[in-house]
Amino acid sequence: MTAPVYERVALIGLGLIASSMFWAMKRRGLAGEVTGFARSRATRETARRIGLCDRVCESARDAVEGADLVVLCVPVGAMGAVAREIAPHLKSGTTVSDVGSVKRSVISAVAPHLPGGVHFVPAHPLAGTEHSGPESGFAELYDNRWCIIVPADDATDPEAVARLRDLWEGMGANVDQMDADHHDLVLAVTSHAPHLIAYTMVGVADDLRRVTDSEVIKYSAAGFRDFTRIAASDPTMWRDVFLTNKDATLEVLGRFTEELFALQRAIRTGDGDHLFDYFTRTRTIRRGIIEAGQDTDAPDFGRGAPKS
Numbered sequence: 001m002t003a004p005v006y007e008r009v010a011l012i013g014l015g016l017i018a019s020s021m022f023w024a025m026k027r028r029g030l031a032g033e034v035t036g037f038a039r040s041r042a043t044r045e046t047a048r049r050i051g052l053c054d055r056v057c058e059s060a061r062d063a064v065e066g067a068d069l070v071v072l073c074v075p076v077g078a079m080g081a082v083a084r085e086i087a088p089h090l091k092s093g094t095t096v097s098d099v100g101s102v103k104r105s106v107i108s109a110v111a112p113h114l115p116g117g118v119h120f121v122p123a124h125p126l127a128g129t130e131h132s133g134p135e136s137g138f139a140e141l142y143d144n145r146w147c148i149i150v151p152a153d154d155a156t157d158p159e160a161v162a163r164l165r166d167l168w169e170g171m172g173a174n175v176d177q178m179d180a181d182h183h184d185l186v187l188a189v190t191s192h193a194p195h196l197i198a199y200t201m202v203g204v205a206d207d208l209r210r211v212t213d214s215e216v217i218k219y220s221a222a223g224f225r226d227f228t229r230i231a232a233s234d235p236t237m238w239r240d241v242f243l244t245n246k247d248a249t250l251e252v253l254g255r256f257t258e259e260l261f262a263l264q265r266a267i268r269t270g271d272g273d274h275l276f277d278y279f280t281r282t283r284t285i286r287r288g289i290i291e292a293g294q295d296t297d298a299p300d301f302g303r304g305a306p307k308s
């Protein structure tokens with residue numbers, strides 16, 4: 001057990017990410033009391049039944065009252081509305097953070113609502129699964145994964161940043177810091193575009209089912225199974241990710257399409273050298289990741305550098 005990093009933490013939105021935070025905080029005694037709120041009554045009832053949060057409140061206002069840290073764990077498109085609702089009830093000196101997969105749009109949507117005296121320290125744990133809801137969380141989700149802290153501006157109180165860093169490290173994560181635009185571009189390459197490609201591939205296979213009958217499922221190889229896992233991710237969350245990280249995702253998809261066309265052309269023209277060289281280059285990238293110790297064949301990404 002460690003000393004609590006925060007006496008009072010409020011989690012708004014009680015799905016995979018918030019529930020994993022709760023169990024991870026409890027595992028190491030990182031928070032005195034954790035309150036929670038979710039919009040749906042059914043989610044609040046489930047949370048109470050499984051002991052998720054020390055106190056599940058009937059309003060966001062009650063949950064944040066007196067909190068030292070408030071973490072917004074709702075879909076990216078809902079962050080602004082939640083910030084507006086809680087803003088008048090935050091005490092001075094509170095830190096507001098979030099866990100959204102996109103940072104620039106969350107900063108733009110949340111920051112204008114927060115009163116002076118409240119520290120805004122956005123963050124993004126690079127850890128998740130295709131499951132959602134209060135029952136999908138587990139204490140180990142963040143172990144040895146990256147969490148990226150993205151201070152809203154240069155004037156952010158360094159002590160507030162350091163404290164949030166302590167919390168994420170206590171929950172098992174390795175913490176890095178980045179600016180919002182860089183974060184959104186990196187994530188468009190490593191997470192957002194790959195998710196869209198998985199959604200597309202599963203959609204294509206489903207279209208072809210008319211031709212292949214149930215063989216798509218029967219003979220699906222490991223690669224395709226990974227696609228189906230990713231394509232089972234929450235539709236609301238991913239709709240919001242693409243709508244709010246529009247520019248970076250479109251930039252990456254533009255480059256992806258160009259490369260795909262070049263590979264398509266190589267196949268059509270029988271240009272084996274092009275295919276061989278391309279696959280040799282990509283194999284080197286994969287080997288580099290393994291040598292850096294950033295992959296252990298885990299199904300999800302975001303494994304942080306091993307703790308020394």
Ligand SMILES: NC(=O)C1=CN([C@@H]2O[C@H](COP(=O)(O)OP(=O)(O)OC[C@H]3O[C@@H](n4cnc5c(N)ncnc54)[C@H](O)[C@@H]3O)[C@@H](O)[C@H]2O)C=CC1
Nearest residue numbers: 013014015016017039073074075076100101128129132133
């Ligand atoms: N699922 C993943 O793998 C990861 C998700 N994230 C980010 O974390 C955030 C939460 O994602 P998950 O926990 O996976 O979602 P989830 O779907 O499991 O949970 C979301 C929760 O927010 C609640 N909610 C939705 N709108 C609300 C509102 N307006 N007011 C109050 N509660 C509301 C829902 O009822 C639900 O309890 C998202 O912003 C997502 O981008 C970040 C890293 C990984």
Ligand SMILES: O=C(O)C(=O)Cc1ccc(O)cc1
Nearest residue numbers: 101126127128129130300301
């Ligand atoms: O399950 C997977 O493969 C993921 O990619 C998890 C994930 C999804 C969204 C994020 O913003 C961060 C991590």
